[in-house]
Amino acid sequence: MAKDKIIARIAGLGSGFPDQELTNFDLEKIVDTSDQWISERTGIRARRKLKDNENNSDIAAKAALSALEQAKLNPMDIDLVIACTNSPDRWMPSLAATVQAKVGINNGAAAYDIITACAGWMVGLEVAASFVKSGQYKNVLVIGSEALSRFLNWQDRTTCVLFGDGAGASVVSAGSPGDPGEILALKVRSDGRYGDILDLPAGGSASPLSQKVLEEKSNFIRMNGQEIYKHAVRSMVSVCKEILESQNLSIDDIDWLVPHQANIRIIDAVGQKLKVPSEKVALNVHKYGNTSAATVPTCFDEYARDGRIKRGQLVLMTTFGGGLTWAGGLVRW
């Protein structure tokens, strides 16, 4: 192995959640649902919700500062900010530029958004890792952050119980082979033919906000839950197998699986098909619901900070979301 080979590593992780908690019992007062229905079918017991005076960029900035602190870097050390989100504060400017200003990255660093639904953070990670390995940038801030509560129809019990607000951030830095946090493999896959099974139909240029849109409530997330379930399980299992094969590893070599936290049934099915024992599967869906692009970084962050994921361990990550887009990745923490 060439001594001067540049590798990309996760140098820091951080999370940011709103303080306001909404339990399943709180939801029972809003829609015709029950704690039992939600917990049995999804594993979710609570989620966080932004207050009216809070925005996506607030939690994204909080996560970013925490990741910078762990990486022992200053905001001005960052060369590129990537925000992965479906729920930016505004469609213009980008969430990345808004967070850049909030965090104080006032050095002219590039800043832009990636929209790939729940898969977002891992897509951002692939872009960041490629730039870092090419030598173009040394330190890239990759944020997965969502304010999905603003895009939910709170009268639709089939969707509003599933999602939550939250932000995860990572600093991807240049390093040498074997450095902690080395990103060993990443694969991103998409299939646009199935875009309609999970979408946010209006509010874009094809269907700008109008009185009709508001009346039809088509500016909120729509989902065919059963179709999503099938595609999610199949896609995450297959991309994880691709990752393992590419590294000549078997599933027994893996210390942790950090899967997208959409739903405990999807997570269990992925774990079983990959033959990962449940004690090796990281979970935070019960506390936060599906925070879309934020699920993998926040779950990884929580387990790494409290010492369950230890330095040197192999962490397999996988995610899946609207697009359809899905991804897998392997990190030596």
Ligand code: ACO
């Ligand atoms: N509370 C009570 N009853 C409900 C609720 C609710 N919140 N939501 C739906 N129901 C009712 C339905 O109306 C239906 O009633 P009916 O039989 O009288 O018609 C019944 O429960 C069953 O509805 P289904 O949609 O068939 O429920 P299902 O067992 O498929 O569970 C779920 C729904 C949990 C969404 C499931 O399809 C699933 O896990 N899908 C995966 C999708 C997912 O998690 N998406 C997250 C976003 S995508 C992503 O991040 C990957």
